Amino acid sequence: MSALSRVTGGRLRFGGDYNPEQWPRSVWAEDVRLMRRAGVNMVTVGVFSWASLEPRPGARDFGWLDHVLELLHSGGIDVCLATPTASPPPWMGVRHPETLPRDENGLTVWYGSRQQFCASSPVYREYARRITEDLAQRYGSHPALRLWHVNNEYCTFCWCDETARHFRRWLRERYGSLEALNTAWGTAFWSQRYDGWEEIIPPRRAQYLRNPSQLLDFQRFTSDALLECFTGERDILAAHTPDIPVTTNFMPLWRGQDGWRWAAEEDVVSVDIYPDPRAGWESPDGPAHGALVQDLTRSQAGGPWMLMEQAAGPVNWRGVNHPKPPGLNRLWSLQAVARGADAVCYFQWRQSRQGSEKFHSGMVPHAGERSRTFQEVCGLGADLARIGPEVAGTGVTAQVALLHDWHSWWAGDQPGRPSSELDYTRVLTSWYQALWEENLLTDLAHPEHDLSRYPLVVLPHLYLLSDTALDSLTAYVRGGGTLVCGYFTGVADGDDRVREGGMDARLRDLLGIAVLHEWWPLHPEDGLTLDDGTPAGLWSEELDTVPGNAVTVLARYADGELAGRPAVLRNRFGAGTAWYLSTQPGHGALRRLLADAAATAGVAPVLPGLPDGVEAVRRGDLLFLLNHRRSPVTVPLPLPGTDLLTGTRHTEEVRLDRHGVAVLRS
Numbered sequence: 001m002s003a004l005s006r007v008t009g010g011r012l013r014f015g016g017d018y019n020p021e022q023w024p025r026s027v028w029a030e031d032v033r034l035m036r037r038a039g040v041n042m043v044t045v046g047v048f049s050w051a052s053l054e055p056r057p058g059a060r061d062f063g064w065l066d067h068v069l070e071l072l073h074s075g076g077i078d079v080c081l082a083t084p085t086a087s088p089p090p091w092m093g094v095r096h097p098e099t100l101p102r103d104e105n106g107l108t109v110w111y112g113s114r115q116q117f118c119a120s121s122p123v124y125r126e127y128a129r130r131i132t133e134d135l136a137q138r139y140g141s142h143p144a145l146r147l148w149h150v151n152n153e154y155c156t157f158c159w160c161d162e163t164a165r166h167f168r169r170w171l172r173e174r175y176g177s178l179e180a181l182n183t184a185w186g187t188a189f190w191s192q193r194y195d196g197w198e199e200i201i202p203p204r205r206a207q208y209l210r211n212p213s214q215l216l217d218f219q220r221f222t223s224d225a226l227l228e229c230f231t232g233e234r235d236i237l238a239a240h241t242p243d244i245p246v247t248t249n250f251m252p253l254w255r256g257q258d259g260w261r262w263a264a265e266e267d268v269v270s271v272d273i274y275p276d277p278r279a280g281w282e283s284p285d286g287p288a289h290g291a292l293v294q295d296l297t298r299s300q301a302g303g304p305w306m307l308m309e310q311a312a313g314p315v316n317w318r319g320v321n322h323p324k325p326p327g328l329n330r331l332w333s334l335q336a337v338a339r340g341a342d343a344v345c346y347f348q349w350r351q352s353r354q355g356s357e358k359f360h361s362g363m364v365p366h367a368g369e370r371s372r373t374f375q376e377v378c379g380l381g382a383d384l385a386r387i388g389p390e391v392a393g394t395g396v397t398a399q400v401a402l403l404h405d406w407h408s409w410w411a412g413d414q415p416g417r418p419s420s421e422l423d424y425t426r427v428l429t430s431w432y433q434a435l436w437e438e439n440l441l442t443d444l445a446h447p448e449h450d451l452s453r454y455p456l457v458v459l460p461h462l463y464l465l466s467d468t469a470l471d472s473l474t475a476y477v478r479g480g481g482t483l484v485c486g487y488f489t490g491v492a493d494g495d496d497r498v499r500e501g502g503m504d505a506r507l508r509d510l511l512g513i514a515v516l517h518e519w520w521p522l523h524p525e526d527g528l529t530l531d532d533g534t535p536a537g538l539w540s541e542e543l544d545t546v547p548g549n550a551v552t553v554l555a556r557y558a559d560g561e562l563a564g565r566p567a568v569l570r571n572r573f574g575a576g577t578a579w580y581l582s583t584q585p586g587h588g589a590l591r592r593l594l595a596d597a598a599a600t601a602g603v604a605p606v607l608p609g610l611p612d613g614v615e616a617v618r619r620g621d622l623l624f625l626l627n628h629r630r631s632p633v634t635v636p637l638p639l640p641g642t643d644l645l646t647g648t649r650h651t652e653e654v655r656l657d658r659h660g661v662a663v664l665r666s
């Protein structure tokens with residue numbers, strides 16, 4: 001039995017963050033009544049409760065939490081209990097100012113908001129250890145407890161002196177000697193050579209560009225330092241309750257944590273999904289962004305996962321914050337389920353009336369029980385209860401792997417590169433979106449993973465590739481795989497040292513490139529055309545192909561400085577094929593190219609000929625059809641099926657309302 005199935009018990013979990021400490025007790029019983037009405041079956045309690053549980057150093061006030069857990073339990077609502085360590089009480093900052101983080105300029109990041117802790121502070125860690133220990137002791141055998149939720153969205157950075165000491169210890173372990181560190185960081189440049197460990201500091205504010213390998217290592221270190229905080233608490237909980245799984249919630253496609261490494265330390269992988277701040281509900285990119293995060297989380301989990309937070313209505317941290325139009329909350333929730341979620345939860349249960357998030361929606365908004373939002377929440381609860389037993393625990397099988405690596409992201413998006421326009425997540429997202437629109441089910445994978453089970457591997461842009469990754473990619477294609485690889489890839493090694501020739505020789509060989517003369521990034525306003533009419537932009541490369549007939553030039557640059565030179569290549573290598581795109585094709589062209597590569601690799605879309613804006617996902621033996629358009633649509637069916645949401649049998653086609661969903665069993 002997987003850890004997550006111990007949490008779900010074979011149904012889909014539905015609920016949200018529940019913060020009763022913000023409300024008088026008279027509201028609590030009402031909360032449980034409304035939760036039951038909505039079909040809520042688990043809530044997350046205590047995420048930001050530290051000051052309520054430990055009002056002064058060492059004191060404990062568990063009475064209110066005892067009462068809340070009893071109320072929930074007697075109402076049949078299970079509990080995901082959080083450690084409150086994301087928001088230390090003010091007394092900690094006053095008594096132990098060294099627990100407060102310092103920014104790059106050495107300025108204190110004060111209490112008065114949340115997440116004001118230095119991950120390296122032994123004092124913070126000790127207080128976190130004690131409160132975690134006491135929570136586990138007190139509630140470990142509570143019958144409502146199903147899951148532990150550690151901290152919340154680990155995301156802090158700190159540049160203080162304690163962090164500096166910790167960073168040095170981490171570096172000693174990584175490099176062993178100062179000489180090795182000086183070599184890895186290339187400190188011969190600009191007279192940066194270190195003569196003693198104590199000279200090394202976190203990359204604080206400096207006069208001009210800072211050492212890129214130091215920045216990269218500091219990012220790696222910060223991810224690891226936060227991970228130590230997580231595993232520290234996890235181990236305490238696991239010692240008390242070996243059968244209760246532990247999670248911590250990720251942010252969607254968040255830069256700060258090495259998500260592959262972190263997920264491996266969790267019993268259950270969970271994520272919070274809010275729309276990309278660069279795109280709103282109204283954006284046509286919204287559903288693809290959600291799908292990307294969902295596929296990434298499923299891939300991190302290696303199976304079903306939890307949607308720990310989303311918003312039932314508006315958020316309050318965009319410029320203009322609209323509610324979700326009718327049906328959108330249900331559509332996006334069922335999209336997550338289609339892509340492997342076994343839980344649909346929200347921030348938060350009841351919308352706050354005070355505090356920084358009083359204009360952020362809740363499942364129960366200010367307008368209360370009669371509001372449209374709450375009615376829709378109830379409808380969704382009923383839908384999830386209906387399909388839950390058929391869906392929970394089942395898998396999603398993708399035949400395409402999209403490669404993603406945090407270290408490459410960290411190394412590649414620093415200043416001082418050929419183009420500040422090249423944005424890691426934009427490239428990843430645009431390639432993912434093309435796959436999504438072609439209805440090709442996709443996993444995300446680390447370039448060092450075993451890729452042999454995927455007929456198609458897509459690598460949009462990975463500036464840094466380790467030797468292991470290069471060997472694994474080469475072995476994959478040699479063994480018969482199909483790789484589509486994008487520009488400015490394989491440029492640097494694990495220390496962020498540029499590979500000889502500007503691209504690793506193994507990769508050049510694989511792609512059929514003889515010489516990579518120069519990178520030619522483009523200004524946003526400078527478009528290019530290829531000789532097959534394809535518009536392109538962002539980036540181009542001056543390269544020569546290997547002589548001979550293994551490599552075919554599929555398109556050449558038709559204008560600009562590189563006119564006549566190869567732009568898109570396809571190379572036969574071993575038993576497989578590798579495509580190289582030295583530029584970013586226009587969206588339609590990228591779609592066509594990936595669809596061609598998929599077809600030649602024998603990968604079919606979930607349903608052929610779907611109308612644009614309709615998503616089809618197969619989970620287990622169910623087919624989810626999701627209409628992201630604002631108008632109804634009719635989808636032809638390859639086989640008759642019964643919609644589990646309505647009980648209706650459809651033979652030739654299904655009509656989906658605006659934002660409608662069908663979950664078909666054939």
Ligand code: GAL
Pocket residue numbers: 152153272274309311315316347357360
């Ligand atoms: C999340 C966070 C929640 C809440 C929410 C608002 O990042 O975990 O506590 O702040 O954002 O959208």
